[in-house]
Amino acid sequence: DGGITQSPKYLFRKEGQNVTLSCEQNLNHDAMYWYRQDPGQGLRLIYYSQIVNDFQKGDIAEGYSVSREKKESFPLTVTSAQKNPTAFYLCASSTVTDTQYFGPGTRLTVL
């Protein structure tokens, strides 16, 4: 069953904590992306990666970090430096120049 999985579905973070969101795909896509969605706003790009062991900052990378050690996996860490992390986080993948497909998302709430 091909697709993109994200875990957990819901995540609660205490202030000062780092948390890691998982994203896995078995579509054999080279490119993977992380977006953040806030109410009433469009999707904003956090980080993206077009090849293993390489990634680039998006428009709102401050307070986030990523790794791309395997083609299938692109985890996102929300660090304590991110002052307003409560949002809906979406992972997507694509062939490098084609349509992006989204995972089901992780909803992060700061307690």
Added chain:
Amino acid sequence: QKEVEQNSGPLSVPEGAIASLNCTYSDRGSQSFFWYRQYSGKSPELIMSIYSNGDKEDGRFTAQLNKASQYVSLLIRDSQPSDSATYLCAVLYGATNKLIFGTGTLLAVQP
């Protein structure tokens, strides 16, 4: 001017009517355009992609692209209550190869 602009709505149409959703973009070099549907609390799912001027039909959905006027639209024929969702327009910007999203139009189909 926003990079990708959509009327936030809500757009309310009666069941069985045609819903027309519009999107304008600022980058003349863009070549790829996408419509995603997003139900409340869920992740975006691809409905249509369009790359050439003119119309592209898929079932009840028709995407229309006019590069000279820098707009792309989505028509939904025979609208159903299950079509009620937020529709996101996305444009692949030629200069950066990044997918830029509009803030979405909320469609409400009244039974």
